[in-house]
Amino acid sequence: MPTIHATxxxxxxxQLAEDARVGPFCWVGPKARLGAGTTLISHVTVTGRTTMGEGNTVWPNAVLGGDPQDLKFGGEDTELVIGDHNEIRESVTLHKGTANDRGQTRVGNHNLLMAYxxxxxxxxxxxHVVLANGVQMAGHVLVEDHVTVGGASAIHHFVTIGGHGFVGGMTRVTKDSPPFxxxxxxxxxxxxxxxxxxKRQGIGxxxxxxxxxxFRRLYSSRADSxxxxxxxxxxxxxxxxxxxDPHVQRLVTSVRNSASGQHGRYLETFRRDNAWTNPGK
Structure with missing residues (x-):
């Protein structure tokens, strides 16, 4: 049976897996599900309809599944889904989705979310994403696989951070970031x-x-303006x-998508409350 501290x-x-561990002063809500080998170290709050997979470790003062900070949120029964083998460090906050999108916030597998x-x-x-200390993500952001985001960076809503990319610390990201x-x-x-x-990720x-x-053709200062x-x-x-070359083709597709989006954000084209693309909303 699960190991649950007396406090x-x-x-x-x-629902807790047989080998889940819940440490001192944690609170786990009635709609939460903790997978095999998942550990809440102490002072962790798991609220809302939150599902966690296997082998996750959550550190003190993290809050998972809280209500969105969105004035349009009307109390809908949306969810937060967390995959397997994630390290969620101190004071991380993960909010559930809204009915204005898919109704789901999702974190995949083998990620490191550092403090705050x-x-x-x-x-x-x-x-395989690393979000360093203090990274702040607005709503509807997509971070693709094998991305590292440096500390104290802020990401605008509906931005896509392309796979295998790197965001330097304290960066203000208001447009899509191309992969690689x-x-x-x-x-x-x-x-x-x-x-x-x-090279580390095995790209040939x-x-x-x-x-x-x-890069030289698209972004170098030597390229013609x-x-x-x-x-x-x-x-x-x-x-x-x-x-x-599938990697080059992927990059080109990303660049074209961003150019067709609003304010350089491809996903913003699909937002349900977009007055330009959905005037009846």
Whole structure:
């Protein structure tokens, strides 16, 4: 049976795996589910319809599944879903979704969320993601797999952080970040290819060379200045140059999507309360 400290409160209806561990002064709500091997160290709150997979560790003062900080939220029975083998450090807050989106906030597998990270309503965090201390995510953000976000960075709602990317510390991210790239600054700009990260993640030598060429064509200061027209031309050229490289093709798709979105945010095109794309809402 689960190991539950005498000072912890487990509300009727909560479901705990046989080997789950709940430490001192934790509170687990009636709609919560804790998977096998998941540990709440102490002073953790798990509220709302929150489902946690296997092997997660949650550190003191974290709050999981709280109501969204969204004035449109009307108390809907939305959820927070957390996968397997995540490390959720001190004072992290993860809010459940809203009916204005998918009704779900999701965190994948094998992620490290350092102290004081905030993941707002309807966000999606992929797998093998590192969110350093104090990263603040607004609602509806998508962070793809193998991303590292540096400490104290702030991410605008509906932004996509492309896979295998790196966000430097204290960066203000108001537009989509392309995959495979490093962005930094206030506001953020693409600075270089995330070469070290790509090598660590097993991206082959040829693809790294192709992506370095893509960076030069799309973002280098040596590239001709031509705005959207130049970007379209560069994307066309990259598609022709590397038709069989899936990483380059993924980058080109991301760049095109962001250019078609509102304010450089592709996901904002699909927001249900968008007066431009959904005038009846």
């Amino acid at each position: 912890a409160i487990i509300e009727p209806g909560a 990270v905030h993941v707002a309503h309807d966000c999606r965090v992929g797998n 790239m490093t962005i930094e600054g206030n506001p953020a700009e693409v600075r270089r290819l995330n070469s070290v990260g790509l 030598d040829d693809s790294r060379l192709h992506l370095r060429d893509a 031509g705005g959207v027209g130049r970007t379209d031309a560069a994307c066309d050229a990259l598609e022709d140059a590397y038709p069989h």
